[in-house]
Amino acid sequence: MIKIDIANALMQTLPISKATALQVVDLLTDRMKKALLDGDRIEIRGFGVFEPRPRKRGMGRNIKTGQSVEIPKGKSIRFKPGKDLRDIDVE
Amino acid sequence: MIKIDIANALMQTLPISKATALQVVDLLTDRMKKALLDGDRIEIRGFGVFEPRPRKRGMGRNIKTGQSVEIPKGKSIRFKPGKDLRDIDVE
DNA sequence: GCCTCCATGATCAAGATCGACATTGCCAAC
DNA sequence: GTTGGCAATGTCGATCTTGATCATGGAGGC
Numbered sequence: 055m056i057k058i059d060i061a062n063a064l065m066q067t068l069p070i071s072k073a074t075a076l077q078v079v080d081l082l083t084d085r086m087k088k089a090l091l092d093g094d095r096i097e098i099r100g101f102g103v104f105e106p107r108p109r110k111r112g113m114g115r116n117i118k119t120g121q122s123v124e125i126p127k128g129k130s131i132r133f134k135p136g137k138d139l140r141d142i143d144v145e
Numbered sequence: 146m147i148k149i150d151i152a153n154a155l156m157q158t159l160p161i162s163k164a165t166a167l168q169v170v171d172l173l174t175d176r177m178k179k180a181l182l183d184g185d186r187i188e189i190r191g192f193g194v195f196e197p198r199p200r201k202r203g204m205g206r207n208i209k210t211g212q213s214v215e216i217p218k219g220k221s222i223r224f225k226p227g228k229d230l231r232d233i234d235v236e
Numbered sequence: 237g238c239c240t241c242c243a244t245g246a247t248c249a250a251g252a253t254c255g256a257c258a259t260t261g262c263c264a265a266c
Numbered sequence: 267g268t269t270g271g272c273a274a275t276g277t278c279g280a281t282c283t284t285g286a287t288c289a290t291g292g293a294g295g296c
């Protein structure tokens with residue numbers, strides 16, 4: 055599923071044009087990105103929580119050189135699936 | 146940032162009512178949940194990728210009992226931040 | 237707008253997983 | 267069709283996850 059699929063799903067259900075649907079998706083992701091970059095956490099009940107988290111881990115590894123490279127700074131965006139998504143049980 | 150904030154952001158930018166904005170957010174999350182539960186991965190360029198991933202890890206621990214509890218089945222929804230979100234650099 | 241409901245957060249421990257770097261190919265986006 | 271973001275590879279260590287309970291707050295109802 056890519057952006058187009060989401061836009062299609064929106065326009066098929068809501069009374070909005072495809073162009074608007076695309077704008078919606080784009081704006082949504084943009085707003086979320088800004089919020090996350092701003093350090094704000096996004097909590098959508100029943101879906102999940104996006105939480106900016108400081109990266110503290112020490113070092114990674116460079117394939118070609120094989121040397122341990124220190125992971126400089128960093129923040130990771132952690133997504134914690136909500137109840138509905140944690141309910142997954144596919145054997 | 147919660148669902149209301151996102152809805153407000155949408156209605157402030159796009160020519161849609163707040164009610165519609167809320168429907169959009171709700172529908173969006175619903176569609177994404179369904180896709181993820183269906184095992185489909187969602188890839189939004191520049192934002193991130195939601196990917197259902199089989200959980201293979203062995204066991205956890207229960208505080209109150211103190212016993213090692215085996216992690217039964219499981220699928221986790223992994224969100225991989227896109228370029229824009231990986232670019233975070235907070236000193 | 238306020239109240240109520242129920243999901244979410246934190247905790248402890250142990251073990252598996254993720255992440256970063258660099259390069260190439262593929263596919264999402266325009 | 268073109269562009270360039272994203273996946274995969276490999277190593278090593280820190281982080282995350284699971285589980286139950288209490289408290290907080292997101293979210294829906296009146």
